[in-house]
Amino acid sequence: MAKVKVPRKSTSVDMTAMTDVAFLLLTFFMLATQFKPDEPVQVITPASVAEIPLPDVDVMLITISNDNKVFFDLQGEHYKKTLLERMGVKYSIVFTEDEKTKFSQMSSFGLPIAQLKQYINLSPDKRGSFPSAGIPCDSLQNELGDWVWQSRLTNNSFRVAIKGDRDVSYPTIKQVINTLQDKDVNRFNFITSMESAQ
């Protein structure tokens, strides 16, 4: 029996189309991406069926970790600079221009304002190991209220979002809500994750 001669086909594949697809996707992801801000604490938000998306701009974020510590963040570098200046005036702490810039680039922080200066001057990779005590928000010393109030003086269109861990105890939540109510913030959002299919 004669051998069937299989014609040798070239193994070359045209990669152009694949490149096109790859770069199309790449462009999409580059444009759609928003880098996750590094958070000082890991927070597992409770699940809910709510479908209101968080607004992109003008968000005042209050994070509450599962050990009941309160963290604060404000969107917009410009606003943060003004905020720190106002807080400095209120608590008679002088912040330099350099510190304000560093502060405006920081993510959430959870410290009494007395420790803030020290924290700002740490390099970003050392900030993670700095012990966060949480922002005091009890009736004796309510710094959270001041942060909220001064932020509202900076820009009144801020929406307050509360991102609480699912294990935060109710008294802490109540304290934060009371603080907000004292500062005339009566509308706020709880950040939740999507409920898995029921």
Place this chain on the structure above:
Amino acid sequence: MAEIEGGGGGKKKGGKPHGKKLSTRVDFTPMVDLGFLLITFFMLTTSLNKPKTMELNMPVKEKPDDITAVKVSQTVTVLLTGNNQVMYYFSDPVTLDPMTPQITDFSAGGIRPMLLRENKKRVPNIDSIQVYKDLYKVSRMTEIDMKANIARLKADVEGLIVIIKADENAKFSNIVDILDEMLICNIGRYAIVDISDPEIELIKSSAASLKTAGTVNN
């Protein structure tokens, strides 16, 4: 890699001895590699789905004359007591005394059927909310109309009013869960209120009675 050139150019015999013709084809494989590497990176760092939020409106503080009087028969008090348990009671319309509390949980068969049933009892056409939503889905109703209709039904004066009270053992997830139930059951009027001492006692006593009942069963 993907390109195995079967001999370059310049092999025609007898042709003019012009210079070697270089292939214009470029091997794209490394470029694809790079492309996909970057895609992977961006896919991992991106957070495509925006976090979802749930809105909560609290009353303005310190305005006692603003308090709205509601019928006791319209209200149900829900106590969040930790351990993912929830206790609810109605009040007697005449004596205003709380009736025997019921203990349940946040699962679909927990407090939800009660809320749905009680709300439907007071607002019989509450189910039309689903109809409006369906009409909107098949574009037979505008979004504004749908929202207006739903808001009207939810704000019905006869509707169930839920008073939410949490004790100190309650977790944040319990609060979100109960607010979630309000959303699911289309209850428009609810409030988070501070817990009172008699209710703390009530929780304690029913926890105690549960315990004794448990021992009897064992």
